Amino acid sequence: MFHPVPAFFMIFRRYSFKPSTSRAKKKLVKKKLSHLVPLSTQDPTYIQLEKHFQDGWTHLSKPKPQVHAIFTIVLTEDSSAAFLRYRALVENSRTPRDANEQLLFHGTIRSCLLGDEKRGTQLCKIAGCLLCSVIRNSFDVSKCGKRHKFCRFGTGIYTTTSSSKADDYFIGVPESPFRAVLVNRVVVGNPLTQKSNAEEITELPFGYHSVVGVPGAGLNYGETVVYNNDAIRPAYLIVYAADIHPEIHVTRSRLVKQTMSRRTMLLKRRK
Numbered sequence: 001m002f003h004p005v006p007a008f009f010m011i012f013r014r015y016s017f018k019p020s021t022s023r024a025k026k027k028l029v030k031k032k033l034s035h036l037v038p039l040s041t042q043d044p045t046y047i048q049l050e051k052h053f054q055d056g057w058t059h060l061s062k063p064k065p066q067v068h069a070i071f072t073i074v075l076t077e078d079s080s081a082a083f084l085r086y087r088a089l090v091e092n093s094r095t096p097r098d099a100n101e102q103l104l105f106h107g108t109i110r111s112c113l114l115g116d117e118k119r120g121t122q123l124c125k126i127a128g129c130l131l132c133s134v135i136r137n138s139f140d141v142s143k144c145g146k147r148h149k150f151c152r153f154g155t156g157i158y159t160t161t162s163s164s165k166a167d168d169y170f171i172g173v174p175e176s177p178f179r180a181v182l183v184n185r186v187v188v189g190n191p192l193t194q195k196s197n198a199e200e201i202t203e204l205p206f207g208y209h210s211v212v213g214v215p216g217a218g219l220n221y222g223e224t225v226v227y228n229n230d231a232i233r234p235a236y237l238i239v240y241a242a243d244i245h246p247e248i249h250v251t252r253s254r255l256v257k258q259t260m261s262r263r264t265m266l267l268k269r270r271k
């Protein structure tokens, strides 16, 4: 079962790759920096994304969360051009011409407070903050297996139709009440359907563009895997408040910062 591109996708496309008009935005793109732009709660894209997120919350054991903020990820011109080139290749290889592009979720490590403040869009430079890294540079297939030793369908980039499954992979910081998942544009093309594990996959047979793992033996929720960096781009960030005990992830640099701030407090007290 494959999820077709939603009817509202054209709206997403318009917002994702809308050329920046303001001087500040032009400067960011010129400097080759991807960045976030908050969406108003009245924005049709916000409303549709919130529904996409809530509809995708499939874990009955986890209460549906409250969406706090949604941001559009504005990519650099080079990054969006590479994605669109790959998408056109896949589109032209299929009959009828259609890249089978889907909006899929991905959860990762956030070591900062990106998105907690609705206007807080500054990406951090903490080495372990994979969320800021993905927003800045998109995904990198060579990183597969570094966080999770087990890669069910081999060396690829993993996404899912289930927002609550993506949430399982989110790790935040203890001082934040919020969690976050990325919504990504994924060129699914012709998917190779897998019902059982296939850890040996590094590339696909001719004519296939992705692997779709269907729930069944050993897999509770669907997974979609692509093996080409240009088959995927982060498009939106959804920040939400969930009644889930947050896992604690404290990176080394954060530990250093915390230690330094404690030292500063102690010094102030001594004065």
Ligand SMILES: [Zn+2]
Pocket (backbone or CB within 6 Å): 110, 111, 112, 113, 114, 123, 124, 125, 126, 129, 131, 132, 133
């Ligand atoms: Zn960060």
